[in-house]
Amino acid sequence: MIKTNDMFYAKSSDTEIAEAGEYGGAVTTLLKFLLEEGIVDAVLAVDSSADLYDVVPVLIEDPEDMVKVAGSLHFGTLNMANIINRYLDGAQDMKIAVTVKPCDAMTLVELIKRENVNQDNIIMVGLNCGGTIPPVKGRQMLEEFYELDPDSAIKEKIAKGKLIVETEDGTEKEVPIDELEDEGFGRRGNCRRCEVNIPRMADLACGNWGVIGPMAGKATFIEVCSPKGAEILEKAKEAGVIELEDPIPQGIEIREKIDNAMVKLADKWQNNDWEDKSGREIFSVLTEYMDDFARCLKCYGCRESCPICYCENCTLEADNGPDWLSKGEIPPSPMFHLERMLHMVESCTNCGQCEDVCPGDIPLAKIWHEVNTKIKITFGYVKGTGEEKPPIAYFPMGK
Ligand code: FAD
Ligand code: SF4
DSSP states (O other): OOOTTOEEEEEESSHHHHHHSSSSSHHHHHHHHHHHTTSOSEEEEEEEOSSTTOEEEEEEOSGGGGGGGOSOOSSOOOOHHHHHHHHSGGGSSSOEEEEEOHHHHHHHHHHHHTTSSOGGGEEEEEEOOSOOOOHHHHHHHHHHHSOOOGGGEEEEEEETTEEEEEETTSOEEEEEHHHHHHTTOSSOHHHHHOOOOSOTTSSEEEESTTOOGGGTTTOEEEEEOSHHHHHHHHHHHHTTSEEEEOOOHHHHHHHHHHHHHHHHHHHHHHHHHSSOTTTOOHHHHHHHTHHHHHTOOOOOHHHHHOSSOOOSSOTTSTTTSOHHHHTTOOOOTTHHHHHHHHHHGGGOOOOOHHHHHOTTOOOHHHHHHHHHHHHHHHHOOOTTSSSOOOSSSOOOOOO
16 A cells, blocks of 8 residues: 655656656556546646747646646746635635645645635645746847747756756757856746755655656656655556556665755755845844835735735735725835734745735745744744744635
8 A cells, every 4th residue: 555755757658648747647647547537626837828928727627638737847936835825715525626836836735824715625736846047037048048049949948957948849958047147047946946856845755856766767766755745646557548657766766865965055055045044133134224225115916926925805905905005105114014024024935926026126035934933942943844833914804
């Protein structure tokens, strides 16, 4: 019987899916199987829309549609937890399987703790993640570093520390990610600082790291992270839709080594971006960014895109808020940010959504990640994992 902590090389038994999938199509096969068996009502996955840089969430109910969204998209900057919470009623009445990067999975865990998402109705199929690339800068990067028309790119992948781009005529060009990042391109700032690459808080953690030998490039390394994950993998194996093999022991070591190297790289970026990584006083952090906060237009974009913001009636709205709002004024800086900070920062998973949307170019993800690190040091609270409730302003909201 498959159990938590088991590890496998996995690939689809279906040739079409195996070819369409990024690394053997095990994830697509599992998701299709869950729909076929009626274990879930829908799958929330990701597809490209207008082009490679336009990455969108898709809700799939017909198992035959699963293969159409196989493959990994690195120009996507979505937060899947936000979509489940805001647009799918926190999975209260619908069983959903969802593909999740570590920040998506951590956010779902925080929303489950706050009773906004129904854990019983969610299956998290985790994807290892070394980072995502902002779409607009991504296009610019292809012009400058790859000397390519961005519209000619049909596929991108990350392998051995390089971003490889394939064009319509079948040629591939690659540039080391280090080189891109030294020039201010490459992964988003929050992804560079992220220390969680393997989503062990999901039910399964799937990725290409550690697949060596004859299966290299043709299979996915799956780590089973929960009894729920073990059960669905067992059922898929029994049904013959997925092929599992024991991983090569050296592959397990290589996976661990790459993960450690990525954590060290995140450490380097944190040292680069923060004045003191050992946890500055929150007051010092906020003081440093007063000029940045002053650029805030009060467009409320960060609040709208934040997957953790939980109040049904936001206290920053005129009808509910303090005096300045009832007088028809916008919240003064930095009150807006302090208020938002109190509500979300302990659960902030560094997903970067706030910074992505901010028209004032305020380094919001960088600020809240640093404050969250101080909370981790002070209270020992690690966001996005376990069952412990957030320590400061925990409000179970429910749906
Ligand atoms: P497939 O059968 O191809 O299925 C992949 C599923 O993921 C599809 O349903 C698709 O809709 C969904 N998906 C695609 N893009 C996204 C996205 N951005 N967010 C959420 N869901 C998505 N593995 C590593 O070991 N190391 C890494 O550094 C690493 N980085 C990754 C970065 C990103 C942004 C992504 C999306 C994946 C990354 N992976 C990484 C995982 C790896 O690329 C494969 O997704 C994994 O091995 C599963 O392969 P598969 O053939 O079974 O998946
Ligand atoms: Fe202010 Fe930026 Fe948030 Fe808009 S997104 S409210 S400008 S911080």
